[in-house]
Amino acid sequence: MSDVIVIGGGLAGLFNAILLNRAGLKVTVIEKKTYPMHRVCGEYISNEVIPFLSSLDIDLEALNVARINRLEVTAASGTKFSQQLDLGGFGLSRFTFDNFLYQKALAEGVTFMTGTRVEDIRFVNNHFEVVTPGSVLTARLAIGSFGKRSNLDQKLKRPFFYKRSPYLAVKFHVRMNFPDDLIQLNNYKDGYCGVSKTDGDRYCMCYMAHRDDLRKYGTLQALEENVIRKNPYLNDIFSNAEFLLDKPEVINEISFEKKAPVDNHILMSGDTAGMIAPLCGNGMTMAIHSAKILSEKILIHYQTGKFDERTRANLETDYTQSWNHQFAQRLWIGRQLQRLFGNNNTTALTLHILNGLPPVSRFLISKTHGKPFA
């Protein structure tokens, strides 16, 4: 029996695994894919995480990150809003970052089962049975870090799973002429596309769109032609960029509905506990921060030899309170911002207002971000 089984080896799962393993717990991570892998993500990480990464001896310079400190938001009308970012961030591909963390966790002694999809998680007699195609593993604690939407959300009958979401998202890596210190958020009908530099000689382009527009135009290429490239900044990028991946990464049903940080006694972390609207550029930081909070709470309440139902209840309550305190308001503001963008009229109007009132945009950015943490 492991102390902890971590289901899903994205950022939340990998950081939970590293922290709990370092504290002496027996940790197994089960990940359905194999590393390294591309993921749909804008790949801009807020500098909030830097002190924490430094505390784990993670050297960003060695990962060749791009430093980003300027924001531009554009509308299909051509209106543009520009701002220097107070906190700023860095660009790092998930291909590089997740694989680096996987190798680090592996070298430090975390057990991995990759290429293995968890089919079910059962809570029986104060422990978990985690079902994979070939085996049933047992652990005292289960961390759910299986991302935005998984087969397990359906298995666990989580309410958000049954509310259909119309959004799909697509990610490319490209080579092009674009400022290295800039993140650009380009809006069009029913969506937006983030563009920024990542590690190496490449830029990340990640867009969200509405499935009705995809249905209407039939293919991603036709959707790009008829909807996305109506934004002149994106038209320029699509015309001049060299596309590097064989095919883009695509995901569907991106939901911003509320979720619970603890469900069926499983401790949820990262997007599995709650996902912020991508335009806030802060989901990865929140995934990492939630892993830090969860592993700290586990280490406060969990003892390998003795872990009864009362201690488990205390851990669950303590984690839920901390998660809500740290993230609930940010997610709410992210949901409201998501409504303002992606409609041509409200986007252009919002950018006009922000151009006249720079402190308002500073305020909004600060409300969707936290403080640097270590």
Ligand SMILES: Cc1cc2nc3c(=O)[nH]c(=O)nc-3n(C[C@H](O)[C@H](O)[C@H](O)COP(=O)(O)OP(=O)(O)OC[C@H]3O[C@@H](n4cnc5c(N)ncnc54)[C@H](O)[C@@H]3O)c2cc1C
């Ligand atoms: C369009 C878009 C753009 C974004 N841009 C940014 C950005 O620029 N900056 C930012 O900070 N955030 C961004 N985000 C958010 C960010 O990508 C997520 O918040 C972050 O990836 C969450 O990490 P995670 O570890 O919770 O989940 P993930 O990274 O999704 O990891 C979940 C893992 O669980 C695995 N898994 C799922 N089901 C199972 C199963 N049954 N068994 C085993 N494994 C399983 C998956 O394979 C995956 O590896 C964006 C999101 C979207 C949709």
